[in-house]
Amino acid sequence: MRIYKITAALILLLISLSGCFHTIDRSVPSFKTLKKEDFQTRINNKKTDLFFLRNGNISMAVTNYGGRIVGLLTPDQKGNYDDIVLGYSSIKEYMNSNEVFHGALIGRFGNRIDDGKFILDGITYELPKNNGPNHLHGGPKGFHNVVWEVEQSTDSTITMHYLSRDGEMGYPGNLSVDVEYELASDNSLIIYYKAHTDKKTVINLTSHPFFNLKGEGNGTINDHILKINADYYTPVDSTLIPTGEIAKVSNTPFDFTYKKAIGKDLNKGNDQLRFANGYDHNFVLNKEDGDLSWAVSIWEPKSGRKMEILTEEPGMQFYGGNFMDGSAIGKSGKPYKFRECFVFEPQHFPDSPNHPNFPSTVLKKGDTFKSKSIYRFSTVAADDNE
Numbered sequence: 001m002r003i004y005k006i007t008a009a010l011i012l013l014l015i016s017l018s019g020c021f022h023t024i025d026r027s028v029p030s031f032k033t034l035k036k037e038d039f040q041t042r043i044n045n046k047k048t049d050l051f052f053l054r055n056g057n058i059s060m061a062v063t064n065y066g067g068r069i070v071g072l073l074t075p076d077q078k079g080n081y082d083d084i085v086l087g088y089s090s091i092k093e094y095m096n097s098n099e100v101f102h103g104a105l106i107g108r109f110g111n112r113i114d115d116g117k118f119i120l121d122g123i124t125y126e127l128p129k130n131n132g133p134n135h136l137h138g139g140p141k142g143f144h145n146v147v148w149e150v151e152q153s154t155d156s157t158i159t160m161h162y163l164s165r166d167g168e169m170g171y172p173g174n175l176s177v178d179v180e181y182e183l184a185s186d187n188s189l190i191i192y193y194k195a196h197t198d199k200k201t202v203i204n205l206t207s208h209p210f211f212n213l214k215g216e217g218n219g220t221i222n223d224h225i226l227k228i229n230a231d232y233y234t235p236v237d238s239t240l241i242p243t244g245e246i247a248k249v250s251n252t253p254f255d256f257t258y259k260k261a262i263g264k265d266l267n268k269g270n271d272q273l274r275f276a277n278g279y280d281h282n283f284v285l286n287k288e289d290g291d292l293s294w295a296v297s298i299w300e301p302k303s304g305r306k307m308e309i310l311t312e313e314p315g316m317q318f319y320g321g322n323f324m325d326g327s328a329i330g331k332s333g334k335p336y337k338f339r340e341c342f343v344f345e346p347q348h349f350p351d352s353p354n355h356p357n358f359p360s361t362v363l364k365k366g367d368t369f370k371s372k373s374i375y376r377f378s379t380v381a382a383d384d385n386e
Contacts, residue, residue: 055183067105077304082215104144111350118353173199213300217334222263230283311346
């Protein structure tokens with residue numbers, strides 16, 4: 001009788017434990033072309049590595065070199081898996097790529113700053129120009145090009161830290177940054193950002209994965225169906241710096257308030273599309289400041305894959321792969337061609353320090369910057385895509 005009681009207790013314990021771990025589906029396939037040893041090296045005397053996360057029906061590969069999302073495996077509506085994030089199979093390939101922002105964390109300031117200059121408390125700060133006449137994504141030694149310290153790693157989360165020293169890339173203040181990637185059981189990727197400074201500075205953190213919901217290297221993204229929760233956008237000049245105007249999207253190619261194919265209005269002779277060779281613009285999200293709310297839905301009809309983005313950020317930069325030319329060969333051996341990827345960057349507006357009418361990107365000493373964005377993945381049939 002006593003043996004029976006012990007056995008029953010053990011069974012109950014095992015059932016209880018199995019319930020704790022049911023969210024991790026071990027049937028999710030592993031990355032065939034990614035090996036940890038190809039990411040294990042030293043850069044500026046700091047160790048780099050590759051980390052694998054898994055939860056629900058999705059799996060992700062991350063390297064602490066640039067905090068990059070290297071790959072993201074998700075199923076289509078038939079249960080077949082593809083890697084939907086563009087990237088490479090080794091650190092060496094990332095370092096030698098002409099496209100330096102693949103999958104990376106971006107900072108100190110995401111997007112462009114006009115003429116590489118801004119004024120803060122009467123002091124003019126000059127930043128390196130790495131995008132024609134402008135500063136882009138924190139400069140050539142921005143957060144995409146540094147080794148992040150991995151503070152914690154589990155089956156479904158990774159937390160990384162970086163200290164950007166006072167004067168790094170021209171920015172004031174020692175900025176301490178923490179970023180966490182979490183794969184949630186509902187097939188979401190959640191990115192948490194946190195930062196503080198010892199001196200007033202500007203900050204605009206985001207993430208830069210290149211997506212194709214057909215699978216990386218599997219063709220155009222112009223047939224993806226897109227909807228953006230934005231009635232306004234910020235027009236740009238010929239160097240892609242915002243003019244300062246906040247313009248209505250209605251009756252323009254930038255109206256994604258209803259579902260439409262990305263490529264539907266690309267050939268309408270619009271000056272804004274001509275400046276950027278397509279879409280590379282900031283959308284002003286319909287939201288209250290700081291609220292976590294829906295921003296984007298994008299759906300690929302053939303695979304049925306759908307991605308939704310929720311964010312606390314006021315803006316969403318949409319880039320349509322306009323500068324990809326097929327010269328880069330990705331981790332599956334396929335070239336990355338013109339308009340075969342898209343990027344959505346939840347963030348504050350480009351060049352905000354030079355536009356007082358834009359939401360402020362100033363971070364004061366003693367204050368803490370916090371932000372969260374969620375990428376939800378699912379599969380839906382055409383008549384269910386709302």
